[in-house]
Amino acid sequence: METVFDILAEPHRRAILQLLTTSERSVGQLEQELQLPQPTVSKHLRVLREAGFVESTVDAQRRLYRLRAEPLRELDVWLAPFREFWSAHVDALEQHLDRWEEGEPHV
Template sequence: MNETLFSALAEPNRLHIVELLRSGPLTVGEVAEQLGFNQPQTSKHLKVLHESGLVEVQPSANRRIYKLRHQPLIELDDWLDSFRRLWEERYDRLEDYLLELQEKDKEQGNKE
């Protein structure tokens, strides 16, 4: 996993930008307006997101249009999925163990 991806997403304003871009490409001005940021602040956040690989930029005349790149998010999901599988296996083992304990309690209750 790319640690710059985590660093980029760790900042709440950048996370808000990513969530906003989920709906589709936007210009810097549109992002700034919708989130109530000033344009220089928005540009700095978008630069970090671009450097992390999360967004791509398309120049259009004097505007820059930003859109999400899906590949880094797919890689993040794949990475998280490895943890999901591990947790599910552990929960399954815990469930089996608890069922085993319940069976033992029932057996002991029947003996008494």
């Protein structure tokens, strides 16, 4: 089973996803904007589609691809415990700086 992380490890796939944040695009448009050979784009799109990152609709010979939220939300969930961890660290740093600004340089 391909994890969210496996999918995102590929730079071109991340580039595709980032482009799709602004608007949906055809395969040809992605091909041009990313300067990639068409089969490469199609193969990455297949991976992204099967993992639920994107969905497509048919427009004559074209397929229009757009973003789906789910898998990235999954990543967000995975990140949650770490966010708690590092926000604790930010707090510690901020407290330190606050105290420093109040005139206690030797904490």
